[in-house]
Amino acid sequence: MRIYGNPISTCTRKVLATFAEKNVTPELLVLDFAKGDHKSPEHMKRQPFGQMPVLEDGEFQMYESRAIMRYVDQAFPGTSLTPADSKQRARMEQWISVEMSDFTPYAMTFLQEHYFKPMFGHQGDPALAEAARPKLAACCDVLEKALTGKQFLLGDSISLADIGVLPYIDYLMKTPGGNEISSRPNLNAWWERCSSRPSWKKASGQA
Numbered sequence: 001m002r003i004y005g006n007p008i009s010t011c012t013r014k015v016l017a018t019f020a021e022k023n024v025t026p027e028l029l030v031l032d033f034a035k036g037d038h039k040s041p042e043h044m045k046r047q048p049f050g051q052m053p054v055l056e057d058g059e060f061q062m063y064e065s066r067a068i069m070r071y072v073d074q075a076f077p078g079t080s081l082t083p084a085d086s087k088q089r090a091r092m093e094q095w096i097s098v099e100m101s102d103f104t105p106y107a108m109t110f111l112q113e114h115y116f117k118p119m120f121g122h123q124g125d126p127a128l129a130e131a132a133r134p135k136l137a138a139c140c141d142v143l144e145k146a147l148t149g150k151q152f153l154l155g156d157s158i159s160l161a162d163i164g165v166l167p168y169i170d171y172l173m174k175t176p177g178g179n180e181i182s183s184r185p186n187l188n189a190w191w192e193r194c195s196s197r198p199s200w201k202k203a204s205g206q207a
């Protein structure tokens with residue numbers, strides 16, 4: 001299997017972490033943000049929104065990182081990252097939706113203003129990030145409560161729901177928004193547990 005993406009991209013990283021949990025290394029075809037590879041006519045045919053990642057499995061191509069994670073989990077044997085039990089599976093989908101709707105938009109504001117804009121030579125606006133803080137904090141409160149007495153969001157086993165949040169937290173920790181994680185004991189312990197896994201180290205370029 002092959003991934004069109006970039007090692008610094010959050011959406012690429014969650015897909016790479018899923019592959020790593022399955023002990024599979026996909027071929028990574030790097031799209032250069034600075035050169036606008038993701039907006040090239042060739043890539044727009046693969047991903048009509050001009051974004052990454054895209055998965056290619058033989059003749060089959062697909063985009064949307066969360067959908068790709070589900071495909072990768074089912075495509076390979078080994079430990080499943082999706083519970084067999086329907087109620088637990090529904091709970092996993094609930095947390096994936098929370099990540100997408102209630103966590104990531106606010107975390108991304110910190111990432112953009114404090115990390116990615118400066119990385120690409122643009123001035124970030126810290127006030128924009130601070131405006132997102134109350135919503136980010138509200139979601140962190142929900143996650144903190146959900147993680148009480150648990151190793152992972154669903155209990156004792158890691159699932160796609162945990163993996164999907166990691167890329168955003170990793171960068172968030174490098175911004176003033178990181179204290180929303182580090183100040184909450186359950187959330188912080190969960191982050192340390194997940195981010196010390198070999199799969200995350202590999203996906204985030206630390207191994």
Ligand SMILES: N[C@@H](CCC(=O)N[C@@H](CS)C(=O)NCC(=O)O)C(=O)O
Pocket residue numbers: 009010011012038050051052053063064065066
């Ligand atoms: N919903 C898409 C979002 C993909 C996305 O926003 N990718 C970013 C990199 S993490 C990107 O390509 N940004 C460039 C752009 O939007 O122009 C997914 O989950 O795959």
